[in-house]
Amino acid sequence: MATIVCSHVDKAYGAVNVIKDFNLDVADQEFIVFLGPSGCGKSTLLRMIAGLEDISGGDVIIGGKTVNDLPPRDRGVAMVFQNYALYPHMTIYDNIAFGLKRMKISSPEIDTRIRAVSSTLGLDPYLDRKPNALSGGQQQRVAIARAMIKTPRVFLFDEPLSNLDAKLRNHMRVEIARLHQKLKTTTVYVTHDQLEAMTLADRIVLMKDGGIEQVGTPAEIYERPRTLFVAGFIGTPNMNFIDAMVKANGDGWLLCVEGASFAVSGRRFSLSDGQKIVLGIRPADLEAAAAGSTEINCVTGKADLVEFHGNDALVTFLFADKEIGALVKAGGCPKPGDDVRFVVNEGRMHLFDRQTGLTLLA
Numbered sequence: 524m525a526t527i528v529c530s531h532v533d534k535a536y537g538a539v540n541v542i543k544d545f546n547l548d549v550a551d552q553e554f555i556v557f558l559g560p561s562g563c564g565k566s567t568l569l570r571m572i573a574g575l576e577d578i579s580g581g582d583v584i585i586g587g588k589t590v591n592d593l594p595p596r597d598r599g600v601a602m603v604f605q606n607y608a609l610y611p612h613m614t615i616y617d618n619i620a621f622g623l624k625r626m627k628i629s630s631p632e633i634d635t636r637i638r639a640v641s642s643t644l645g646l647d648p649y650l651d652r653k654p655n656a657l658s659g660g661q662q663q664r665v666a667i668a669r670a671m672i673k674t675p676r677v678f679l680f681d682e683p684l685s686n687l688d689a690k691l692r693n694h695m696r697v698e699i700a701r702l703h704q705k706l707k708t709t710t711v712y713v714t715h716d717q718l719e720a721m722t723l724a725d726r727i728v729l730m731k732d733g734g735i736e737q738v739g740t741p742a743e744i745y746e747r748p749r750t751l752f753v754a755g756f757i758g759t760p761n762m763n764f765i766d767a768m769v770k771a772n773g774d775g776w777l778l779c780v781e782g783a784s785f786a787v788s789g790r791r792f793s794l795s796d797g798q799k800i801v802l803g804i805r806p807a808d809l810e811a812a813a814a815g816s817t818e819i820n821c822v823t824g825k826a827d828l829v830e831f832h833g834n835d836a837l838v839t840f841l842f843a844d845k846e847i848g849a850l851v852k853a854g855g856c857p858k859p860g861d862d863v864r865f866v867v868n869e870g871r872m873h874l875f876d877r878q879t880g881l882t883l884l885a
């Protein structure tokens with residue numbers, strides 16, 4: 524097992540910089556997830572760590588050793604891709620053995636290692652089959668077996684589950700989590716699926732345009748998004764954003780929105796009089812207000828859409844020219860056309876500067 528350090532890593536294709544001064548320390552045994560929208564540079568970074576892609580600047584250090592000039596096979600990494608491309612004419616056994624045979628490892632040794640890996644991944648019943656006689660999830664496990672059998676110091680996964688249907692994805696996600704619990708191999712896992720990121724990661728590296736927006740535990744990123752981008756990317760249904768203007772109000776502040784205002788104390792946020800901000804509220808943090816209540820910090824409107832989600836329902840309405848979603852208990856939820864009124868607790872408000880997009884948490 525090993526630590527990974529990316530120090531001032533750059534990647535340019537011609538004149539285009541796709542990774543810009545990327546810095547990250549991955550601890551031994553850590554499960555790191557690179558999360559971000561398509562094209563933000565996740566795969567490029569992973570491939571640079573693997574050695575499949577040259578780096579244009581900076582250093583990649585694995586287990587204390589700079590590996591910039593080492594070929595992939597000498598880095599102690601094993602990679603699992605989205606397209607796991609098993610050899611169709613070979614049995615599962617031979618598919619898993621393939622890499623080891625090329626490394627001239629003896630057959631008895633290969634056999635011992637295959638038995639161990641195959642039992643860990645529940646592949647024993649399939650070893651004599653060809654890949655086309657396996658389900659997608661089983662084939663994916665073979666691809667993981669092929670990576671695991673090299674007993675790498677580092678696992679690199681690039682969207683390994685995106686070709687699977689939703690149910691299999693959930694299942695494989697749990698299997699990958701179990702595998703990491705058992706082997707504790709340092710892992711970097713690329714995905715654009717936030718559920719995968721939230722459930723698997725020790726820490727998430729949220730990327731945008733080749734740079735890091737925020738690094739933190741899933742809870743940190745969810746509870747304290749550093750930027751508007753992070754706030755909008757993490758959490759389903761998406762966070763609501765309302766434009767507001769700050770006014771001094773005694774010891775605290777008023778966030779003024781057309782037709783409403785929200786009071787916040789002076790301690791939680793660093794604000795200034797007249798500042799233009801964005802108030803972010805997660806749909807689950809809007810609480811139904813008692814009918815006719817005169818509470819402040821209310822978001823009100825007329826229910827437009829009501830989507831049934833099972834336990835919950837998502838009520839959509841217009842407030843201050845923005846479409847707002849509120850997640851409520853499905854039982855007794857409003858109907859389209861009903862007047863709705865929700866309170867938002869100061870502790871659940873997220874404030875960002877409208878110009879910089881940065882959090883205003885003190």
Ligand SMILES: Nc1ncnc2c1ncn2[C@@H]1O[C@H](COP(=O)(O)OP(=O)(O)OP(=O)(O)O)[C@@H](O)[C@H]1O
Nearest residue numbers: 536539541559560561562563564565566567568715
């Ligand atoms: N060989 C190349 N030449 C030029 N540009 C490239 C090359 N490979 C990748 N890029 C660009 O680098 C950027 C990052 O690509 P990358 O594949 O790392 O994105 P990604 O985050 O993995 O996206 P996705 O989620 O779609 O897989 C993209 O804008 C892409 O167009």
Ligand SMILES: [Mg+2]
Nearest residue numbers: 565566567681
């Ligand atoms: Mg990619």
